[in-house]
Amino acid sequence: MGSGLEITGLGKLEQVPLREVWKHEASDFTQWLALPENVDQLAEVVLGGGSLTVIDTEVNVGSYKADILAMDSEERIVVIENQLGQTDHDHLGKILTYGAGKQAEVLVWIVKDAREEHENAINWLNEHTDESIHLFLIQIEAWKIGDSAPAPRFNIIAKPNDWLKAVKQSTAAGSVSDLKLQQQAFFAEVRELGQKVSTHVRSWAKPTPQHWYDIRVGSGKGQISITLNSQKSYVGVEFYANNKDTYFSLERRGPEIEAAVGVTLDWQELPNKQASRIQVTKPGDFRNGGVRQELLEWAVQTVDTFALVFPKYL
Template sequence: MINLGKLKEIKDLRKVWPHEAVDFTPWLAEEDNLTLLADAVGLEITVDETESSVGDFNVDIYATETETDRKIIIENQLEDTNHDHLGKLITYASGKSADIVIWVVKRAREEHRAAIEWLNNHTDENIAFFLVEIKLYQIGSSDIAVKFEVVEKPNDWTKEIKRNTSNSPTLQARYDYWVAFNDYAFQNSAFAKQFNKRKASTDHWMTFSVGSSACHITMSQIRKYNHALVEWYISDDKELYHKFYSNKAAIEQEMGVQLEWNELPEKKASRILTYKTVDFDNKDTWSEQFDWMMDMAIKMKKAFKKYL
């Protein structure tokens, strides 16, 4: 007979985090914990500051979307949503010129869900508002598990339509490719175990976390040259790049490919990549393209993480 534990929800968040600024914000700003929130909203997030000044006030977390440099503010509330925090969100977004606003709360009241929905539908297409509830669960006396549940987010279809008002065939083709990639890749258990699903967009790239804020994996559609590209991207750490480069032979041997190593001396970033010539317009070959990109990403993560 199999004995199953009973899952219970912990309603009082302050049993875990007594104080928002002192306990919850520092906890959320830690890389592993922020990744949980980032995965829930489908973004790559790098913390810039906690308790970042906005006039006489402080935004809980000021951050950047990795790769795009779009600015993010995260406001935490270990209670039900209220008008005071909604007003702060607008003030902080304005003061920080934020592109993405994330409101993390215990419970979202209906009027505030409606307000966030209205903001997403009536603001510029480059602005995104997320309303996220914190859930805590425990089985018996096990460790407490946290889950972030998105209750309001931008209407992806509406946003994409707005972004494509120019009717650009290239933007539409990029978007269709990433939608198809997501549908295909995350039915593959080996890939899904290694990477979290990212939102399809009209960008030529899609990024995946590797468990470090210093680097990530990027897949790209370089349509000008018909190249499907997979790269290990280091945003600002030349010492780490040199560490990888000193292990170049072992990394390439494990992956079974020769990589291009680009330190980019004129920039902070470094790139280590491989690419394959493909026909993006031939949808019959998309599954083959996706298989290659997935395989390279899995091998790249395994080979490089040994030296992090």
């Protein structure tokens, strides 16, 4: 007996040649992949839902250039090597050279097709290198339905044993990295100091083990965040605008806002994201006892100033 449901109008999934989508490896594919929303797709496959933050592209390593240098959510250095063709010995040697030169813990080799011998090489390296080194061989494909825009698809060809299981365990409750715990401890000190001296922040949330700490300003249009970047060794305070309308309305009054906060701000539209940020940073490693108190006081004072100024312009 039929269900009475008739399905019509389904499209046909067609594979698109990679060179029709990205003509050049460096100028097209690498720059495309480096955009936040695209590298997030790669992170979903490699990290099982974690995140990747691109530090730079075409990074010098001796006389060579690594395609992408990134950092994952555990602040491990990630090197990404792109090859819109079949794997070869040259690119295998390059990604190992780049990994050594940048002291990377995660190496990601993205290719059109993989030779069996290179897949075996990656598997062998994962089995015989230190447990802190993780190598991935990823296939990139492009697909479309009818006249739709091509969509990328990342397929794992080779990966470390039990990688996704280890990633999930490392982010589960009760299994947090030392760095995340140090970040949480710093933000706990920020909260304690802020509760004592701040006059414009209504409440300081309980910090969690992550590299950012959000402070609400009583508006759904955005919030203030303190960020810790141990890789580049700075502390940042930013107003995070949740949409472009809010950002552009603030940007139009940029000189007035900068005069009110008393510093020159870094206006980051982030054109490929819905949100944008307006940031100021102070050099220094929050783990360094010699500058820790100075960074704490600067962060709290800057947050207090942002909390006074930005809500007036929302």
